[in-house]
Amino acid sequence: MVLAAAQTGSPLIEVCHVCTRFGPAVVHDDVSLTVHQGEVFAIAGGNGSGKSTLLREILLLKQPDSGSIRVFGSELSRLTDAETMALRRRCGVLFQHGALFSSLTVAENVAAPLREHTRLSPDLIRDLAAVKIALTGFPMESVGKFPSELSGGMRRRAALARALALDPELLFLDEPTAGLDPMSASAFDELVLSLKRSLALTVVMVTHDLDSLWRIADRVAVLGNGHVLGTGTMEELAKSDDPVIHEYFHGPRGRSAMEQAWKQK
């Protein structure tokens, strides 16, 4: 059923035959994947498997050595500056460590993209920022605080509010639950899921948190050795006989996450 829902959407991101090298080290060797409208797509894989690099390439922060990436149907390597700006406004990004502007308060952080990109009245911008902050469950009494005064979980929520500021259609999450305690991590998973439903978002997340893979990912691509080792739902991947994927899902942590997921279903 999940699969059926995911397949109804048109392709939003198409990564075709991407190769990336850092000097002699090959990070991606012919990586291809497709993200559909309305799904939560996860990119998984061990440390150093090139997950974050792939994300940076989709976000136009790094250029692949060869291959093509299409986002919203536009080839990234052929975008004009104006098209790049337009594309960036349609994407929200939550960076691993939040990347909040440390000289601005939380409220100012969330208002910053609105102030830069729209010509709304300061009043409306403040209300918009407040709604985004409230949507992420960030405590409203702390909106005047600076990022350095916040805990990791709060910082993550504030950063998510900023990523949502411009009402993006595509939301990128880089390791959204890394470094959060289990309670906060599952609360964050729920938050992403509910925001995705209510704001009709397409979510691309890089993670190796097996619990959140089981909980919120519609489809998962596992990267390893520079290739896409497998793409599919978690149930499908769990049955895969690729040794790396097998190790990933049936190692001690993978097994307990899987059992947990089965119990909940």
Add this chain to the structure above:
Amino acid sequence: MWGRRGKSASVRHAQVARPINERGAAHTADLLIGEDGTVGAQGPWTLAHLAKLERRLDAVTWPDRSAVTVDASRVTALDSAGAVLLLRTIRRLEQEGRPISVDGLRPDLAALFDTIRTTWDRLAPEAPPSAQNWLERLGHLVWTRLATSGTALSFLGESATALLRSVTAPRVLRWRALVTSLETDGVHALPIVGLLSFLMGVVIAYQGAEQLRTFGANIFVVDLVGISMFREIAPLVTAILVAGRSGSAYAAQIGTMRVTEELDAIRTLGLSPMHLLVLPRVFALVIALPLLTVYADGVGVLGGMLIASTTLSVNFPEFLSRFEEAIALRHFVIGVGKAPVFAAIIALVGCYQGFQIRGGVDDVGRHTTISVVQSIFLVIVFDAFFSIVLSWWDV
């Protein structure tokens, strides 16, 4: 539930297929008031159209009736920004005592609208920012100033005790760090210090040449260059350069270590940041700065000598023999003697500012700047102080 998701996905499909920069440009978003008092919203209520829409809403004259119903059936798209604008309008009208309701929103848009509405209702209407009165601000200012001088004093005391301990037990001193510091802050500063003091010697000789030639007192260029270089210019120029090069680096290094919790790691390992970080830097600079000053003395006088021989026809042997009789040793000693004091000021201010960094990365930049400004300020203040004291003693 999945069925609805599928539907909402296919609705948004139409938007996706459009080229990037023409998103939703098909219709303009608007709010129309009919003559019979009906209110109709239409078009895409999304962020891209919101600025126009906001101005439009401000200009709208609402129908003069007790309850208003907005017919939203022709709204083609709605995002959370559009929903907030609509909710703001609703709140404003409600505050005027006119209940308003929204009707006919497409089901998928209504779902979004309801989510935003729940969030919006939880938000308390904005409280006016509490204005601090001047007395409160003054008190705050005085308090922070007092607290700052308190921490500066305690830092000075802490480094003094650490210094005493390292004198009584030299083994606690980190010799390796000291030598590294000597290299980066002393040896590597030689080219820039040399170039600048050479140029200072040239400038002073040039400036003096015109006046001295008028009186035929060409030979006194030696006194001019020698005394000003030895007593003031060389120590000051060197200290200012080192403050910019090394003082700022100390603040940034220690500050970054604080941000990355390295300082905490040092403490939990039972080590003292004072011994590990501050003392080697202070000692290195106290050794390096006088040596750099001596070097600057030499190069500066060389610059002056070159100009004396080319523009004042005072050749090298003449210059040197005059130098020997005119420049007393005390000028050299006073100049070089100031250098360790300047060095201690620069190193302590740099390290102190590094320790003051709290939290964020932008704090590193701010305190680095403060460290340079403060150390140059203090160096010049102490230089003036030296001049006054020395003139009392008549040297």
